[in-house]
Every structure is written in structure tokens, then in C-alpha cells.
Amino acid sequence: MLPDSPRYLASVGRTEEAHELLTLLRKDKHTSAEIDREYLEIITTAKYSKPSSPLQFAKILCGKGGEKGTNLGRRAWLCIWLQIMASWTGITAVTAYAPVLLEQAEYTKIQIAGLAGGVNTVGILGTIISAQIIDRLGRRACLMGGSVVLFAVNLVAGAVYEASYHHPEDVKAYAPAAVTMLFLFNLGYAATWGTVAFLIPTEIFPSDLRAQGNGFGITGWAIGVGMTTLVNPIMFGHLFSRSYFLLAGLNLIWIPIVFLFYPETRNRSLESIEALFSTTSPFHWRMEQAYKLHGDVLASHGVTKNETHDVPKSASTTSQGEPEYSTAIMA
Template identity: 35%
Template sequence: MANLTGPLAKYNVAHKLYKSSLLNSVCLVAGLSIFFFGYDQGLMGGVNTTRDYAERMGFGHWDEDQGIVVVDKPLLQGGIVAVYYLPGTLCGCLLGGWLGDRYGRIKTIALACAWSVCAAALQASAMNSNWMFCARVLNGVGTGILNAITPVWATETAAHTSRGQFVSIEFTLNILGVVVAYWLEFGTSKYHDNTSSFIWRFPVAFQILPLIALFIIIWFMPESPRWLVKVGREEEARFILGRLRGNEGEDGVKMEAEYQDIINIRNLEEDTAGQQGYLQMFFGIGSGKLHTARRVQLVIWLQILQEWIGIAGITIYGPEIFTIAGISSKDRLWVSGINNITYMFATLICVFTIDRIGRRWTLYWGAVGQGVCMFVAGGLARATINAEGKSSQGHIGGAATFFVFLYTAIFGATWLTVPWLYPAEIFPLQVRAKGNAWGVVGWSIGNGWCVLLLPTIFKRLNEKTLYIFGAVNALSILVVWALYPESNQRTLEEMDLVFASDSIWAWEAERNFAKLKTENPDLVQSSAPKPGVVDVEHAVAPKE
């Protein structure tokens, strides 16, 4: 048995747990990190509607007749939300990628937890907008670090045949975080004194609990075997990989093959490329046949696409559709809460399909369904407005509400997970955490952009904005087909061969990959798809 290093090494769960039990523990702990991310994202929607918060921050006042917050300074309100992404998560993910590649996945997650606890405490105690601006930026930094490193830790420990399912389960917990945030705020909104700051401070402070739990638990979890190989701790890597995959009989043979693949690809990367910094990655300096710059562009734009296919728009305009459908302000709270629950259960579809049909086909069917929902919801929203005062208004509005629910469910089953999974899969070992950080950069840009621009766009175009999202969904099908090679059922080591082609086109990457596999049969030996998986290039079930 290899001696794991570190002050708590003898208490590491890898000594006690084996194969599926160890993998499940990693999945749950990574899911706790992603749960915090979801909770934090779902938090501000409710906080912005509370009386004390709006008046204390100075962006709105309470309308006694309507019983709602009236926003007087939308730029201030939006700015407090937006700084979480720009510069918060944007800077945090770059820091997290650097820390993760240099000091390891476990230590980086622990640091992010400690940082986020302090930032959450600052948010919960904020007394004015300047205070909250600073706290939101710091909280964004902590979230950015976690988002940069957690998916990498998860994909590097999971088996290549179930890697997508592994991460999809974590994003079910992500939306559970959104649901918990929503219903907790729904509960505090019923507090007997609607002028109390408790209504918003308690939900903000609540995020400290999962962070403390994660900070304690993470020290007892196994480090990524791939990072251990990267830094030369090979015997530790072999021990942990053996505990994850099994080290007896056929399992042991497969584990040794995977271990040797990691060693081979590490050596290949060291011999053929000399990249380490973010600028080198972005411009492809020293990447050789690894073509890292292409991968950086792919993950940035996939995350930006994720925001502009309509989820941000539905978040903003969905309540307006509920309003014009005749749903009262009181009932809208229930409708939105039920929509979030539907969203969470829809993510389970991805758990059972993503490793069967692949990343590309998951994005294809998602874009088709989402595009249809966008165009239909936009048309029905206009029809509902035109039917104002008529008996048909409620029926048409109800149909529009249904397509809001349907869009959210399809997004949860498809585009929610893949843009987070893909960046953690496709980068070389030597810069994998930094590579995933580039994906979070794209997410930060896409979110910040949407938060700042969409309120103005909706004000000018109203429901016609949904048609823009429908068109972006159609465009995304072409973009994914042409530029994004499949990663399903391929080991992380094989992805260097997938991106070895000098061409940017996905079909050329597939052709070159097949050629390299034939010419170098000993380079990567551990890959084999599980039964029933759709062929990654031709989208047909393999023949027995």
C-alpha cells in the first residue's frame, strides 16, 4: 500500500472505501460544492425583492399599495448582481485554475471554501451598497475558484464510460441549490415584520453551512490521481486509481492500463509542448500539436452560447409572462417555485442520456427543443397581450406559461451540464485546471453581459427578444456540428489525440484521431465504450 502524504493522510477515505463507494463519495462531495454554486446563483433573485434590502442599498422603495419593491435605480440594482460575475468569478476562476494546477485540486477547494465563508459573512452583514459591492466581488472570486477546480477533480476521478453521468448528478444538486434558495427565501418572506433585515440576511448567511461542511470533508478525500502523476507522485496516483477502479483481476489490468496511459500522455505533453500560462494558452504559444488555443476558444464560446440560447432571458422575462397570463403576484411565487422544482427533476434526464448519446447530440436535441419553445413562447406572449380583456387571455397565457416550463426543463436536461462538463474533459493534463478556468471565463462574460444588457433589450423589444434566443439556438446546432468534437466514451488522455488535427473542423478531428490511434496502438490502451452507447461520430448504436 502506498503512503499518502499530508497531515490527515491516514484518515483519507481511500483507505476505507473501494470502487463504487469511493467514486460515489467523490461525487457527493463535488456535488456539495456545486450545490453551493447553485444556491449562490438562486439567492439574489429573492434578496432583491425584500424591503429592507432595497431601501438599505438605495436602489428602490416599498410600495404599500402594491406590496412590492419598486426599483428606482435599476443600474445600481443590476450592478450589485453583475459584479459577482465581472470581475468576481472572472478573476476567481483564473486564480483557481492556477492554484489547482500548482497546488492540487483538494487544497484549492479548501481555500475557496474558507474564502467564500468570509465573503458570505461580509454579504450577510452589509449595511450599504458599497459594502455589498465589495462583498459580492469577493464572493464571486470564491465561487470562481470552486467552479474552476471542482469539475476537473470530478472528471479526473470518474471512469471515462460514466464521466458525463458523474458530473450530471452534481448539476442536479446544483439546481437543488437553486430550489433551496428559492423556498428558503419564500419562507423568510412570511416573517411577521416585513421591514426586518432578517428576511434577506438569513438566506445570505445560510450558504456558510455547506461551505463549512465542504471545508471539513474535503481534507479526507482522495487527490486526483492525474494531478499526482503530473507532479511526480506516481505511487500515490497508482494507489488512488486502484482504489477507484479496482486493483484485482480484470479490474486491476484495466487500472494499470489507464495508469500507463496517464504516464504516456504526461510524457508526450512534456515532450511536445511547453505551455503553462494563460496567455500562452489563449494564443497557442508553445502548444505544438496540442492546439490549446482552439480548445480555449471552444470552451469560452460554448459557455457564452449557454447564456444566449435563452435561459437568462427566461429568468428575466418568465415572471412577465406569468403576469400577462393573469397570474397574481402572490401566485407567481408558487408558479416560479414549481418551475424550479421541474427544472431540478429534468436534470435527471441528462444523468441517464449523456453517456449514451454523447455531448454533441445532447446539445443538438436541446437546441431544437429550446428554439421551438422560444419562438412559441414569444408568439403566445404577444397573443396574450393582444387578447387583454378578452375571455381567451387566460387560456393563451396559460399556454405561454407551459412553454416557459418546457423550455426550462429541456435546458436542465441538456445545455445546463454539457458546457460545464466539456471544458473539464478536453484540456491537456499539464494545464487542465487552467483550461477549465477558461470555460468559467466564458460563463462569467456571458452572465455579466446578460445581466447588464437584457433588461434594456427586453424594454425595447419585449417578447420579440425571445425570437433572438430562438435564432441563437438554431445557430448553435451548426456551430456544435462543425467545431466541437465528441468527448463521450473517450478517456481524458485520448482528447490530446482528438485535438491533434491542424484543422478546426470536427469531422477532420475525428478522421485524424482514428488515424493516430491506428498508428500509435500502444499510446492509449484503456479506452472502450460501454454497451449500448451511440457511436460518437456516426450517431448509431455499435454492432455487437
């Protein structure tokens, strides 16, 4: 039931199928002209793609992979650190460590099992929310806004647990508020960091290296989750509920890091995103300037208007009468 992607089809020369599938995917929200343009970007870029190899993974991390000016090393480290930051928002403290926290709140074993399962399951609702906001607000806004939400939830959770720690006779009175914070945290995380941190690595790498890009993201995820899972028992064992204040502070730190170094990929084709990394500057405003200069994929590859092109005949003319594009370069 899962088709090959249009970019894969184009990379192996099955351009007709690529256009048909792209039209099927885009027809509800895009005009024929927009679909044709994206199709031309795909087949134009596919001409210059090269097969990747496992050795490239190590080379990219060392900053030696890819052609000059592609800055693949910077992209790889952006993916890795994004997932490490996501792990240190406090998500593992909520999911892996939730049963311990619930036990401290004096819930029964059955209640703990049910609530811990509910904390993990509420993430489904969060991903539904993410699907509605991620393209409207943008990746950067979701990450920074998510950090603000998680900062506030961690702060309140820390205060509630701290109050119950100093007033053990009232622990049952504080328990509902503590549990509410666990649910709100997982909801906020799933709606922002939990989706965007896995999405960006697949978007900021060239089409022929998207698998490696996703690999760098998973590498960061493994490092971050492994680190926090090991540290959480030690951290909570020494800091107790104050650990939440530490996690709240980390969420504040992630905001300027995202603002400074992570580009916006919303409503941009995978091919045009290459322009964001054509500058050696790591700052997002420099990347935006580079995008304005080089973001037109067709123009940068010499594809001109009002010439014959190889878009399938069934879709080569637009209902709006807009200029068509030539892929004479493809010959």
C-alpha cells in the first residue's frame, strides 16, 4: 500500500510515474503549475544525484563528505544535536521514570500501570495536533514554542513535587496536579519536539542522502535517550523534584540555539532547501539570505521559461495559462 516516492522514481528514470504520483499527492492543495514546477525541480536535481555509501556517513561527520559548498557536516551535527536537545527536554524523565514518580505520589500498582500507560498514549493526541500546526507555524516556531510550553510544565511539576516532598501528609492532595503535569508534558512534547526533531533530519539533506540524514537524527536520538535514561535515576536520586527545575532551565537554553542555528524548511521543496546551506555561515538569517539568492532551483540549473520540456503531456499546460518551464538541460 506504500508507493515509492516521486524522488526515488525520478532517480531511476521512471519520470512518468514520478509525475503521476506527485500529482496524486498534491492535487488537492496545489495548482497544476505548482505541481509541474516541483516535478521539474525533482527531475532536474535527480540528474546530478549520486549513489551514497556507508563510508559517507563517517566522512560527513568529519566535514569531508559531499561537494564543496554543500556543508553536509554542519547539517549532520544539526540533526544529532537536535535529537540530543529533544531528549533533554525532560521526555525520558516523564516516560521512563513516570512509574517511580507515581509511586512517590502513593498510587497503587494498578493505578500506576494505568496512569503510566495513559501518559505514553496521550502522545497520539499530540501528534494529531502537530499535523495541524507544523506547516502553519513552521518548524522553528514549533520547536521554540514547544520549549516554552515544556519549560512552564517542568516548572509547575517541580513546584508541585517539591511541595509534596516538604508536606508528605498532603501528598495525596498534590498527586492529581502532579499527574496532570505528566500528561501535559507528553502532549506538548508530542505536538512539537517529538515530531519536528524527527522531521528536520529528512528535510535538510539532499534527496540522495536523506537516508543518511535520518541516520544522523537516529544517532542523536540514541545518544540522547541513552544518556538521559542513565542519568535520570542519579539526577532524581540527588536532586529529587528539583530535577524538574534543571530540565526547565535546559528548555530555555534550547530556544536561542534553535533561533540562531536551525533553518526554516516550511513550504519549501526538498530541492530548494539546498540553497539554505550554500553559505558557510551557521546563522539562520544568513541561510535565509542565501535562499533568496539561490532558492530558485530551475534558474540555478539553467532551466528557462517558454521552451519545450518533458512534463507529461497530460499536465504540460496549466489552467491559469502560466508560463511553462523547459528542461532542455535534461537532454
